Amino acid sequence: MAYAKITLTLIFCLTMILTSVESVYAQTDFPKDQIDHFIRSKMEENHIPGLAVAITRDDKVIFSRGYGKTADQSPISGDTPFAIASLSKSFTALAVMQLAESGRVDLDKPIAHYIPSFQLNDPRGMTITVRQLLSHTSGLTDTVYPDMTIHPQPDSLEEVVQRLHEVTLHSEPGSEFHYNNTNYQLLARLVEVVSKEKFPDYLQRHIFTPLEMKRTFHVSNTKQLIEKSSTISGGHYFLFGKPIATEEPEWFVEGAAGMVSTINDMAKWLIIQGNSGKYNNVQLLSSEGIRTMHSPTGPKESYGLGWEISKTADGKKQIEHGGILWTYQAQELVIPDQKLGIVILFNSGLNTFVDYYSFVSGLSGILTNSPPENSLFTHTMLESGMCSIILITVLLGIRRLWRLKKWEEQYKKRPSWLTFLSFILMLLPLFLLLFLPKMITFFGGERVLSLEGIFMMMPSIIIGLAIASFQNLVIVIARVIRICQIRIQSRGSQNQTINRTTTEGQFMG
Template identity: 45%
Template sequence: MLRFTQKILLIRVALALLFGFSLSIQATDAQSVADKIDHYIQTRMAKSSIPGLAIAIVHNDRVLLSKGYGVTSAKTPVTAHTPFAIASLSKAFTAMAIMQLVDAGRISLDAPVVQYIPSFATEDKRGKSITIRQLLHQTSGLADTGFPELAFHEQPATLDEATAQFNQARLVSEPGRQFHYHNPNYRLLAKIVEAVSQEPFANYLQKHIFEPLQMTHTNDVSATKAFYTGADRIDNGHIFVLGKPIAIQEPDWFIDGAAGMRSTVNDMAHWLSLQLARGRVGNTQLLSQQSLTLTHNPPPKTSMHYGMGWILRPDSSLYHSGILWTYSAEQLLLTKDGYGVVMLFKSGLNPYVDYNSFLRGVAEILAGQEPELPTLPDWVLPICVGLILLLFIGLTIRQLFRLKHWVQTYQQRPVWRSWLYLLVRLLPFITFLLIPSLLIAISGRVLNWERIFLMIPDGVLGLGLIALLNLAIVVTRVVWLFDRKRI
C-alpha cells in the first residue's frame, strides 16, 4: 500500500512538473510573439509619419502586449494609458447596450423604432417601419446621400435634437433591403437606450459596461468638442500636409452612439477579452452568449457582412475600424485562435496612410508568418504627388503669361481649335468643383469642403490652384477675343 501511495505521489509530481514546463513553454512562446510584434511596430514607426499609436493584444483573458509608441501632440510619450478617440469602434458598445436590454426583455429587435420613440419620423412614411435590428445591421434605408449629416452646417447638441433632425431624412432604399454604412443609425440606437433604460446614454454605458469591465479610463461624449474636456481629455490629433503631421482639434461633429468614446488600449483589452469569453467577465454574464453571437454575425440568408458594430470576414475573424479627421482606430478578433488586437492612432483620415496595414502585419505575426514591411517611408508618396502638382502649377503659370504666343498661334489655326483649347483648359476647374460629387460616387459619403480639405489639404490646395490658374488662362484669352471683335 505504501509503494502504491509513493507511485501515485511520483505520478502527481511528474504531472505537475510537466504541466509547469508546458506553461513555461507557452509563456516563453507568448513573450517571443510579443517581442516580434514590438519590433515590427518599431520598424514600421521608423518609416511612418504617424506621430503616435498604442496597441493591446490579448489571448483569451491574458494580455500579451499593451504598449504605446511615439508621442502625443503635447510631445509626451504615448503609453498604454494614453487616452484616444476610438471613433467607430464605439458602435459595438452601442450595439451591446441594445442587446443587454434585449436580454432583459425590454427591447424587441424586430419592433419598429416608433414603439420606443413615438416622435421619430423621416421625410417619407417608410421610416415608420424601420426596426431596431435594421438600425444595428445598417439596413434601415438611411444613408448619407439621403441624410448628409456630415455636411450639415449646424450640428445637434443632444440626442433629442439629433433624433428630431431625422424629419429631414430621405430613405434611399426600402428598410431591410440594402446595406448603407450611416452613423445616424447608431445615434438613433443611443436614443433608444436612453428612452428604454431611462438613463442618459453615457451613464448607461458607464454603469452597465465600463464599470463591470473595469474600463476606468473610458467614457462617452456627445460631440467632438467634448473630447478635450474632463479628466480623460485627449490631446489634439493630427492631419497630414505633405506627409508631415499637423496637430489640430477635430472639427465639430455630433457623434453620440456612433463614434463618441474615448478609451485606452489597456481598457480596450478588457473589451476584447469579453468578446472572446462569450460575454462573460469573471462570474458575471454581461451579455448572453446568444446575444453576443448576434452582434458578431450579419443578417441570415443575405450576402451582407456587417453584424452589429462588427464586420464578419470570410476567415471568421471579426473586424471594425474607426476613422475621424485627427484620430483612427482598428480592432480585430481572431476568433479561431482566441486573439484580440486593438490599435489606436494619433492621426486621422488621409489617403496616403494605410492604418490597416499595421493590423495586417500584427495578424500575420500571430499566425506565424513574416509580416510585409514597406520599402519606402510613407511620406515619399505625398511628397512625390506634391512635386507633380508643383510642376503642373509652374507649367500653368508659364502658360498664363504666354498670351502673346497664344495670340500668334490663334491667328494661324482654325477658330474651333482655339475654342476647344479653352474648353479643355476649363476641365481642371470643372473637375475641382465636382470633387464632392466624385467622393459621393466612390464612397457613398457626403462631405463638405472643410472635411475634404482636412482629409488631404495639400492635394486640395494644389488642385485648387491649378484649377484657378487654368480658369485665369481661359478668362484672359476670352477677354482678348472679345476685345479683338470690338476692334
C-alpha cells in the same frame, strides 16, 4: 539501490517534462521584437505622431505599449486616452443586445414602438426595426440626412429624432446596406428610453464598470474633446506628410462615435469578444448574443450588429471595425477561433495617403504566421509625388504664360474647336475641385462630408487642385482676352480693306 533507480527515473521524467515545456514555450514565444520593429517602421513610413497598441490572447493582455507623443509632447502609454470614433458603435450594439436579452427590447420590432416621437416624412419609416438599425439596413443614408454637415449640429439624441421628421428614406428598410451614423444615434436614444438612463450613464454602469474600463467615457459632441483637453490630448491631420496638431471639427457623435478610451481599457473589451461575453467571471452578454453580433445580418454578408465581418488570409473568420475622425483613427480586430484580439489607437486622423488598416492587418499576419507584405507606396512617397506634381504644375503654368506669343501663332493655324477643347481640359482641375464633395459621396458609399473635413482628409490634393485651377483659369482668361484682341484687330483690318476698296472704286469711277 531501489531508491537510486527511482531517483534516476524521477530525474529522467522531470527532465523530459521540462524539455517538453521549453519546446512548447519556444513554439509559442511571443514575437515582441518583431511587432515592435513593424510598428516603428510603419509609423516612420506614414509620419504617425503617436499611437498605442494592445494585443490579447484568451483572457489575457499579452502586449500593451504606447509609441510616439501626444499633441502636447507627452509620451504615449497604455493609459493615454484617444477618441475611438466608430469603435463606439459596437458598444452601443452591446447595450441594445443587453436590453434584448433582459426581455425589454425585441430586435424585430419597429423602433417607433420604443420611441413614440420617431416619425419620418415617409410611411416606410414606421417599419424600420431595431435589427435593421444595428445592421445599417434601415434605408437612412447621408444623402437623405447628412449628419456631419448639418448646421447647427443637434444638442441631444431627442433632437436628432425630431430632425428626422422631414426625412424620406433612400431605400426600402431591410433591402440595402448603407453605413450611417444616424442609425446608431437612434439606437442610443432607444437605450435611454427603455433603460430610463442617460446613454453615457448606461454605458458607465452596465459596460465600463463591469469591464473595469476606468479611463473610458462618452461625449455627445466633438467640441467636448476640447473641453476635456486636460483629460485627452488633441489629435492631428497631415499637411504634405507633416502632422499638424489641431482641434476636431464640431460634430454630434453620441451613440455613433463618441467614446474616449485607452488601449488598456480597450483590451478588456476585446477579451469579451473572444471569450463568449465573459470578463473576470462577469457575463456582460451571453455567448449566443456575442455570436449574433458577430454574424452577418441582412443583405450585406460582411456586417453583423456593430461589427464588420471578414476572413483572414488562411480563411478564418475575423471581426473588425474602424473608427475615423478628422484628427483621430482607431482599428480593432478579433479572430474568435484563436481568441486573438488587436486594437490600435492613433492620434492622427483620416488621410487619403495613410493606410491605417495595414497596421492591424500586419500585426495579425505576424501573430498568425502570415508575414505582412510591404506596402508598394508609402505615405512619404505619395506626398513627395504630390509635391512634385504641384511644382511641375506651377512651372508649366509660368511657361504657358511666358509663351503666350508663341501660343498666339499656333492658335491662328488651329481650328477653333481644338482651342475650345484645350480650354475645357485646362479647366478640368477647377471642375474637379468644385464637384469633389459630390464625387466623394458618389464613390464613397454615399457618405456626405463637410468641406473642412475633406480638406483635412486630403490637404495636398486640395492645394494642388486649387493651384492648378487658379493658374489654369488665369491662362484661359489671358488667352481668351488675346483671342478677342486678335478678332477685333482682324475685323479692323477687314474694315480698312473694305473701306480702301470702296474708296478706290469711287475714285476709278
